[in-house]
Amino acid sequence: MASAETSRADDEGLLHLLDLRDEHGLTFAEIAERTGRTRSSIAGAFKRFRDGDTKFVQRCTDQDCRIACASSPITAMAGCRCYGERLWEGAMGETRYRDLEIRGVTYKTAAAAAEALGVSSDAVRIAAKRGTLHRVGTGRVGREPMPVRIRGVDFPDARAAAEHFGVSSHTVWAAIDMGDPDRVARKVPPPLPRLKPVTLYGVSFPSCAEASRQLGFGWAGYVSQALRRRNPVAQERIRAAVMKLVAEREVQAMRRGRAA
Secondary structure, three states, X not given: OOOOOOOHHHHHHHHHHHHHHHOOOOOHXXXXXXXXXXXXXXXXXXXXXXXXXXXXXXXXXXXXXXXXXXXXXXXXXXXXXXXOOOOOOOOOOHHHHEEEEEXXXXXXXXXXXXXXXXXXXXXXXXXXXXXXXXXXXXXXXXXXXXXXXXXXXXXXXXXXXXXXXXXXXXXXXXXXXXXXXXXXXOOOOXXXXXXXXXXXXXXXXXXXXXXXXXXXXXXXXXXXXXXXXXXXXXXXXXXXHHHHHHHHHHHHHHHHHHHO
């Protein structure tokens, strides 16, 4: 029974599995968890890939194909294109991965780039598809860092912007989430402390610190600590100070009335 012709989606799906296996070093179970499939289906996909390519690898080896003679079987099967019967010939296209420029060097094919950089051909093809050829062979994996622009200045990522402005990466990301990355470069004044009014024996003050100052205590936190700890001695001192302040205010009011 003839096998069904593979589609472009099938080819790209298999390329993705090979990338997870070869470049990221994931096990079948980890690949299954990441792709939402079962472990047996992942193992079956790799087995079908190996079984279907064995005859082509043998033919290429007999012809002293440099790619097929590579030490890694996966590299050999993925990189060799001696025969038009390769899995990705129809869907992916041979011409799609020609004349690849990687860090200033142009390679004729993905296989040539893979051999020179010590990676698999699939890694080169996937990088070409994703636009990350500059990372091939450097050991960098994962998502490409997102460029950041602050006040018209471009930075390769949030960390570089944070180092430039002397802030943390979290500050940069927070500004981006707020939709105002330029706030990182602005000098934002610190928020004013929230004042909590307090009333002592019928006399109101804007805050405990202001009450301590007006009542003549040398420490700004005297009133707040006395109220928090409910110290009877301290509260008696506060009561006496309030009575004294009220008397002084009455005397000042009488003097102003006489002067008027």
